[in-house]
Amino acid sequence: xxxxxxxxxxxxxxxxxxxxxxxxxxxxxxxxxxxxxxxxxxxxxxxxxxxxxxxxxxxxxxxxxxxxxxxxxxxxxxxxxxxxxxxxxxxxxxxxxxxxxxxxxxxxxxxxxxxxxxxxxxxxxxxxxxxxxxxxxxxxxxxxxxxxxxxxxxxxxxxxxxxxxxxxxxxxxxxxxxxxxxxxxxxxxxxxxxxxxxxxxxxxxxxxxxxxxxxxx
Amino acid sequence: xxxxxxxxxxxxxxxxxxxxxxxxxxxxxxxxxxxxxxxxxxxxxxxxxxxxxxxxxxxxxxxxxxxxxxxxxxxxxxxxxxxxxxxxxxxxxxxxxxxxxxxxxxxxxxxxxxxxxxxxxxxxxxx
Ligand SMILES: [Zn+2]
Numbered sequence: 452x453x454x455x456x457x458x459x460x461x462x463x464x465x466x467x468x469x470x471x472x473x474x475x476x477x478x479x480x481x482x483x484x485x486x487x488x489x490x491x492x493x494x495x496x497x498x499x500x501x502x503x504x505x506x507x508x509x510x511x512x513x514x515x516x517x518x519x520x521x522x523x524x525x526x527x528x529x530x531x532x533x534x535x536x537x538x539x540x541x542x543x544x545x546x547x548x549x550x551x552x553x554x555x556x557x558x559x560x561x562x563x564x565x566x567x568x569x570x571x572x573x574x575x576x577x578x579x580x581x582x583x584x585x586x587x588x589x590x591x592x593x594x595x596x597x598x599x600x601x602x603x604x605x606x607x608x609x610x611x612x613x614x615x616x617x618x619x620x621x622x623x624x625x626x627x628x629x630x631x632x633x634x635x636x637x638x639x640x641x642x643x644x645x646x647x648x649x650x651x652x653x654x655x656x657x658x659x660x661x662x663x664x665x666x667x668x
Numbered sequence: 669x670x671x672x673x674x675x676x677x678x679x680x681x682x683x684x685x686x687x688x689x690x691x692x693x694x695x696x697x698x699x700x701x702x703x704x705x706x707x708x709x710x711x712x713x714x715x716x717x718x719x720x721x722x723x724x725x726x727x728x729x730x731x732x733x734x735x736x737x738x739x740x741x742x743x744x745x746x747x748x749x750x751x752x753x754x755x756x757x758x759x760x761x762x763x764x765x766x767x768x769x770x771x772x773x774x775x776x777x778x779x780x781x782x783x784x785x786x787x788x789x790x791x792x793x794x795x
Binding site for chain 1: 670674686702764768790792795
């Protein structure tokens with residue numbers, strides 16, 4: 452019997468990054484602006500996307516990839532708004548990966564799409580490691596998760612392009628300080644824009660929509 | 669949280685390479701894990717152990733080397749973030765410490781480069 456050391460040198464994470472890169476090329480080729488919306492279950496991702504669809508669907512062609520562990524509830528909420536929706540069920544996974552997005556995009560006419568919202572599976576840890584090919588990464592955190600949530604999940608705030616502190620209208624009821632959350636985000640990532648939003652505050656929702664429009668022509 | 673699927677990928681790669689080399693057993697697997705990768709080594713090793721049961725990799729020892737990210741700053745500073753090798757646990761606390769590392773030259777928040785890998789380095793097999 453012979454003992455033998457084989458050099459493997461394979462990066463398991465790199466495979467996803469390469470696929471994300473080819474997704475990105477496909478999106479650029481078709482002039483699609485893709486946003487990856489990350490955040491915990493209940494942070495308000497679906498509502499923020501719905502608001503954006505309502506505000507933008509008359510002027511832009513919109514599609515959604517709704518990532519979920521099993522249910523298709525979020526997907527049906529988007530479909531009701533009349534936009535192309537693909538439910539990307541991850542099965543047992545805690546995040547979307549580039550492969551799932553690639554497969555989902557096969558069911559979307561990218562040539563006929565201006566904006567692609569990708570609603571990630573709800574958590575603040577796993578999506579950090581998985582680029583999807585998106586143009587912009589958005590992290591949504593609600594005050595009801597507690598105002599120490601930001602510092603507990605530093606990497607997602609370091610690697611995102613926009614941070615949204617949501618449900619600020621209920622801050623008092625859940626004893627959370629949204630300005631502390633904003634300050635913590637800025638401490639982790641001084642260049643990131645931070646929006647404080649609530650679905651009951653139209654002005655704050657408009658700012659979210661203006662942010663998206665700032666990327667579009 | 670995604671340790672199981674990563675373990676599956678590692679296991680499949682290890683078995684494929686062992687088969688290519690006509691191995692009769694896999695004695696050990698050496699992994700490199702970036703300190704910023706959201707992987708819990710204990711969970712990963714547990715999943716690998718479960719997966720390799722009843723295979724030629726059953727009972728293989730898994731060695732883990734940790735890789736620190738580099739810290740880069742606008743001022744030109746670039747240095748390994750230099751966490752001692754015996755500090756092994758990638759828990760939330762250490763991620764937090766990384767996230768707040770500042771440049772020792774000018775005090776700005778350091779940009780972290782690398783440290784996101786999960787590499788199957790080598791496998792040690794019987795032929
Ligand atoms: Zn500096």
